[in-house]
Amino acid sequence: MDDSTRRKYDSRARIIKAMGHGTRLFLVDELSRGERCVCDLQELVGADMSTVSKHLAVLREAGIVRDEKRGNQVFYSLRCPCVLNFFACVESVMQTSATQAVELAR
Amino acid sequence: MDDSTRRKYDSRARIIKAMGHGTRLFLVDELSRGERCVCDLQELVGADMSTVSKHLAVLREAGIVRDEKRGNQVFYSLRCPCVLNFFACVESVMQTSATQAVELAR
DNA sequence: CATCTATTTGGCTACATTGCCAAACAGCCA
């Protein structure tokens, strides 16, 4: 694999990697229902505010969410809702695995 | 977020995380064109055979690819081609970022 | 059986990620 090909796949992987964390997946799922401020998300996640903020930064840097400051709050929203398609595929992967596990057990 | 919710998102994230690496993304892309044996993939990737084998193991354990031993070769193929949908979304995220960067520059 | 090829596994080091705490920062309001 040459350098430019590697760069191409690496930059794509960076975006997918941003989705590859339970908390961040949860955040995206929550944001699919509309914009939320960090404090609301923090409450839902139940982790330290700084932890949530850093997860949001990862999603923002990947281009998946957008932030907007209003007053002293920051509201996050999905910039590319297509990432929600990931969920359906993940379900299907899990379904296939589960089905296969049952078949092997028989 | 309660424990069972966390587990739910973590297990979903595990599958996405498996796609979150340049080399593994490349492998999936290559496998979308049909099954390949490890030695072919190794040549295409240009890394150590053991490295490629480990990446394939990550994809296999996530349920994304399947392996089949024939003779003394192992052939890998996509078990859930829906992961290819990731590519389109990633492109759209990158497109949005690029467009926005241009607009900000103006 | 001995050996060859294809693949996986173990082990190690280097590097990246996560999550908490503390500190800094930004906007609001008295």
Added chain:
DNA sequence: TGGCTGTTTGGCAATGTAGCCAAATAGATG
């Protein structure tokens, strides 16, 4: 300005991941 709330940043320890080499394994073949 000073203090308050909401958010981000810096720093650190713990843990996880990547990639290489060497060794183990499995099937084919002489």
